[in-house]
Amino acid sequence: MEDKILLAHGSGGKLSHDLVKDYLLGPLRNPLLEAMDDSATFELFGRIAFTTDSYVVTPLFFPGGDIGKLAVCGTVNDLSMAGAVPKYLSLSLIIEEGFPLLKLNKIIDSIQKTAEEARVVIVAGDTKVVNRGCADKLFINTAGIGVIPKGITISAATAKVGDSVILSGPIGDHGIALLSQREGLAFETTLASDCAPLNTLVGDMLTVSHKINCLRDPTRGGLASTLNELAGQSRVGIAIEEEKIPVNEPVRAACELLGFDPLYVANEGKLVGVVASGDAEKIIDSMKKNRYGSSAAVIGAVVADHPGKVVMKTRLGTTRIVDMLTGELLPRIC
């Protein structure tokens, strides 16, 4: 087999089958995928969560992860934000002609490793190849199915006045780690992306309380955009305090240098929760025991004032409106 992707790898013929056999079925091996039918089939009973995301991140490899890890974590996290236990993922690749098979191999290995950590199985797949110059190296789509345990209803529309707003850890790591890898923008920092599967963190939270009304991972658009979505969909106000929002020092330094606000920088391993205030403490305690929530904190509250808007008390003691991201900070961050 050639050491680069050829157009014929996307033909649906012999080379397509060889590619799937040698580079996908091998590392991702499981009975559902190996059936090689047009659909995977399995039994499901109850309330289901279903989501999809395409990943176009550049560069493909970055400190703390790669497009493969991101593609599994992103979809696992979207399922987790519905309170679901992620179960089955699909994996669809759009590959540029000439892409090195060695890199594909590394990315598929990373997908499998992350899927194992998140306890999900890749059960369905697709591979397309486009001519050189018609795509930038590799795009990945994953869709996912999870099962929502009985008694759990989590939605962006169910935040209630009086609820506490919690954040699982420092913001901006993913965006700044990526930026540091991009051509001509190398900082002297060892900052890594926070890219991580959050299903165990959500599982730990739900073990101690079912009074979790909203969960969302603040990816593109950052914490600010996510809080605005929650405020808008629940028609409530959200008040946060700047000094309670953790930001790692390299992120703060990079943001100051570049004029970025960390509130708008993407995260790939953090979650925002809106929970009954009486349960906030025990939820935070449960999060702190999980490796992905060790610096969880209450950062604010849901308020009756200014419905649909997010207001922040700054370090200086003033308050300001925190709007949704306008424009685009960092294209192709995920």
Next chain:
Amino acid sequence: MEDKILLAHGSGGKLSHDLVKDYLLGPLRNPLLEAMDDSATFELFGRIAFTTDSYVVTPLFFPGGDIGKLAVCGTVNDLSMAGAVPKYLSLSLIIEEGFPLLKLNKIIDSIQKTAEEARVVIVAGDTKVVNRGCADKLFINTAGIGVIPKGITISAATAKVGDSVILSGPIGDHGIALLSQREGLAFETTLASDCAPLNTLVGDMLTVSHKINCLRDPTRGGLASTLNELAGQSRVGIAIEEEKIPVNEPVRAACELLGFDPLYVANEGKLVGVVASGDAEKIIDSMKKNRYGSSAAVIGAVVADHPGKVVMKTRLGTTRIVDMLTGELLPRIC
């Protein structure tokens, strides 16, 4: 709003929300999508089919369809080939910066129209924008979930010696229709792609018989590659007769001109079935009543000889091995 896609439409911020609200939620309107949560949630009970495909077809608009119609039909058909009733689809767009919003609008309308015909609902979505030159206009991914009625087991691995091989209609229309649209290759023909949702056709077949062992839609790689997959996965031989395989005259003419074999040209609205021979006639009768199966026919049989191989009796009375596609006839056919 600008009349072209901007990078900021993929930011996760304000313009992303405007794009989703104005161009996606409007036409695709349904309560599950409108919840705008990270995952769609719904109840499912029983045996499920789950599949995904990315679509990179060029040109985006072609006689008989467009990338939107194709993206719905392709996934609906993959679910149907498991005997499932397609229910829920996800929709993920990778858009090149500068793509005209008017064209996006047309494609989303086509998606909605096709989804209505196939009785599926788009419940989850994602939109990414990449810089100009980093993707070719628009790529679409759909994933789908269907429910398999009790008592139905259809798989590429269950063809049995003695079974009849059936084909729902003439082959090669999609591939040749696309080719005719590509730059510099205009034929004098009105040939349209056969792109169609086949769920009602499969439903009609299953109404008259459950002795349908395999179903597959011969897309990339054509009828020849699909029959080879069935022979390989079921470890049986397949014997077909050339004169029983319908080919529309413009397809035959184009193939002769270009030196193509219609057996390898892609279809997007045809299916191959392997069924108990005793039920073949009534299955064919049920197909002929459906608009997408009006020229259904038995084209061959499953045999004990040459397991894993497909052999064709030609019009001249000779026999030849029909191999899987090698190389690539027409890149980006779907």
